[in-house]
Amino acid sequence: MSLWNIDDEREVVPRWRSFKDTVSSGSLYPLTTPPRVDRGALSAALAEEFRRSPSVYVAADYLSALMTLRDFSESFDAVIHYLRQNVSPQEPLAAFVSRAATIAHPDTTATSEDPPQHRRQSRNLRIAHLRQRLRTEPGNAIARVDLALEQLIDGNLSDADRQIRSAVQLAPNNRFVLRAATRFRLSTADPDQAVRTLSDSSLTDRDPWLLASLIAAAQIADRSIPQHRRAREMLSSGNFAPRDVSELASELGTLEVHAGRDRRARTFFEQSLTDPNENTIAQAGWAAKAVGMRLDTSLLQVDRGYEARARASARVSDWDTATTEGLRWLQDEPFAIEPAVNTSYAAAFGLEDFQSALKITEQSLRIHPNDSSLRNNAAYAAANLGRLDLARDLTRGMVSFDDPNGFNAFKATRGLIAFREGNPGQGRELYQEAVEGFGSDQPHLAAMALGLWAIEEHRLGTTWAKTITNEAFRASRRADHPDADLVIQRLLTFSTIRHE
C-alpha cells in the first residue's frame, strides 16, 4: 500500500525555482525602498530636445533615458511611435524599440496559473544555453544556480553540487543564491551544510527570508538555533514589511507547535498570514489542526499555491483535485521528494490511476533513487499494473524508513506483490505483519491494510476472504477515517462483482 501522512512534520523550507520564477513569486523583493526620484525632471531636457528637434538618435537617447528610469508614460509611447516610423526594421535599434514596447505594455493575457515547468524549451536546451552563458560569464552566480536546478532535476547531483558551491562562493551575500543553496542541501539530505552556508553569510542576521531558512534548516538538522532571539526581535521590530517576515513568523510558529505551545504558535501563524506567500499558507494549513486554528479557505487561491491546495484537498479526500494540484506542485518543484510521494499516493490510492502514479515516481526516483517511500509507492503502482518484476526490483534492498508507518506500508506492498505473484501464503504473512505493525496507534492504516488484503483474498477466491473482509469492516468502523472508508467501499464493490 502507498502512504501519505498528511500531518507529517513540515518546515518552512525555501522554495527553489528558476531565477525568473523566483522573482515573479515575490521572494526577492528588497527589504528597503530607495528615495523616489523625479523621473520627469530627470528627462525634461531630453523631452524638450525631442519635442523641438526630433531626430532618430535624439529620440533613441530619449528612449534610453525613459527605459533607464522605467518611465512608461505617454512620452514613452510617443518616442516609440516616432522610432517605429523612422527606423528600418533591420537596424539594431528596431529590436530594442520592440523589446521596450513589450516591457512597457506586457501581454496581460498570459496566465501564471500554469507552473513554470510548462515552458516550451526543453531541459536539455536550457542546460546547453546556461552552460554556454557560463563559458563567457563564469562569475554569473545566478546562472550557476539556474543550471544547478536543471541538473538536479535531471538527476545529475554531483554537477549541481559543483554549481551550487561556486555560486555561494561568488555571491555569499545574495538571497536568491543562499536560499537556493539551502534548498539544494535540504533536498540532498545535507541539512548541516545548509545551516553552515547560511550561518557563514553576514546577510542572514539582517534578512528575515534567510533567517527563516536557517531556522528551518537547523530544525531539520536537529541543531540548536542561536538566532532565535534575533528572529523574535525582527518580528517585533516593525522594521520589515509583513511580506518579508511571513516565512520567519511561520517558522517560529512551527517551533512553537513542536514545543506544544499552541497559543504562541497561533500568534506567530496569524502574523505570518498578514501578507503570506503560498509557502506560509501551506504551513498554516499544516499547523491549523494541531493548534486549533481555522484557515480561511480563500487563502488557498494564492498564486502557485499548489501544495496548499493539494494538501487541503487530500484532507477532505478530494483526490481529483489533490492529484491535479499535486502534479502542478511537482512541476513547480520537480526535484522535491514531497510532491512526488504525496501525489503518487493521491493518484494511486485516491484515483487508482496507477499509470500516472508510476510515471510520477519514476521521474522522481532519478533524483531520489534510494527514497523508501517513493520506491514503495512506485512498487505499489507497478504491482497494480501487473508489472511484477519492476515491483519486486523496487522493493529489493529497501530497509531504511524514517517512520514505522512507512515500514509497515512497505510490508503491505510486499504482501500485495506476493499475492499477485501467486504466493498467497507469503502475502498473508506480510499483510498480517503490516496490520499488527500499524496496530491500535494507526487504526485507519490498519483498516486500509486489511481492506487491501481482503481484496487480494477475493481476487483469488480463497476461504480467507470472508474472515479478512469482516475484520476490515470492524477495523474501518473503529477507525472512522475517509481513506479507510474508501478502501472498504472498493472492497465491497470488488467482492460483489467477484461473487456475481
Place this chain on the structure above:
Amino acid sequence: MTSMSDDSQNAALHLEGRTVGEGWVVGPRNKPHQDATGGYFSITYPVARRDGAQGFLKVLNLAKAFDSDYFIDELNWLTAEYVAERDLCILCGEQRLSRVVTAIDHGQFQLSGFLMAPISYIIFELATHDVRVAMSTSQRLDATLQLHYLHNLATGVAQLHARRIAHQDLKPSNFLVFPADATGKEVGKIGDLGRAFRSGSASPHDTMEIPGDHIYAPPEQLYRHTYADEATRRYAADLYQVGSIATFLITGTTMNAHLAAHIPEPLHWNVYGDTYQEAIPYLDHAFGATLESLSLPFSDQLNQRFRQVLRYLCEPDAERRGHPAARRSRHGSPYRLERIVSELDLIARRAALEVRDAS
C-alpha cells in the same frame, strides 16, 4: 522696483551683439537645454570672429544664486564650479588634448547698466553637432564611422585619465563632432568638463553620490553605492560611461537602458534599496543577458571582440572593470584605457575591411 533675479538686470542674459574677449561677436542666446555641453550654471551663445572663426560662449549665471534661499552657499557653489571647469579647460588646452573640447578664450568683465554686471565666461571651439545629431544626419552612417567616433571618445577619456582627470558626466550629448581634420575625417571630442574630478583640486561636486547626469550614471551610483577607493569611484565610473556610449553608438541604446530592460522590476534601481553588494549578482545576470542579446553589425568574430570590450568597460562590479592587462599590471591604474583604445582601433580597422569587402 527691480530685484537681483530680474532678467532685465542680469547682464549675462544681454550679451547678444556685444564683443567679448579677442573680438568674439556674440550671437542670439541659446534656449535653455540647447547648450551642447549641458552646463549646470551657464547661459550660452554662439560667437563668431571677423576671420570666420566660430565658437561657443558659456557665461556664468549668477542669478541662480539669487533665486536660492541659501544665497552665499549657492554663489560659492556656482563660482567654484565655474572656476573648476575654467581651470580644467585651460589645462586641457595647454596640454593640447586632441579629443577633448578646449577653451579658446576666457575672461571676466563688468557690463555697465545692469545691477548684476559681472560677466565670467569661457569660449569653446564650436562643434558641428553632438554625436546624436551627427549620426541622425549622416549620409554614410556605418560601423566604420561609429567605431571611429568610439575610438575618438575612448582616446579623449584616456587623455583625461592620464592627467588624473575623471569626466564623470559622459553621455551622448556631451560627445561632440567637429568638422573633418587633415585626415579627412570628422573628429569626435568630449565636451563639458563641468562635473569633472581633478585629483588634487577640490570641486563642489566631489562629495555628490551621482556627480553627473542621473540617467547615464553607472549602476553603482544608481544603487546609491559609493566605493571607498577614489580611483574606483571616479575612473571606473568613466569606464562604464564610455562603454554605455559605445553601446549607444553601435546599437542606438545606452547600456543603462539595456540593463533596465533585462533586470526584473523588483530589482531595478528605482525599487531596490538594499545594498549594492546584494544587487551585483542580479546585475551580473542582466549584464550577461544584455551582451548576449545585443544586435551587433560586425562579423561573429568582431562581435565577440566588441562584446569583450563592453565587458571590460561595463562590469557591474566597478572593482572588476578595466582591461585584464591593465588589471594585471603591478604599476599604474587598473582602469587605464590604453589597451581598450588599441582594441577599439583593431576592431575599427577590421570592421573597415569587412565594410569594404561587403561593398
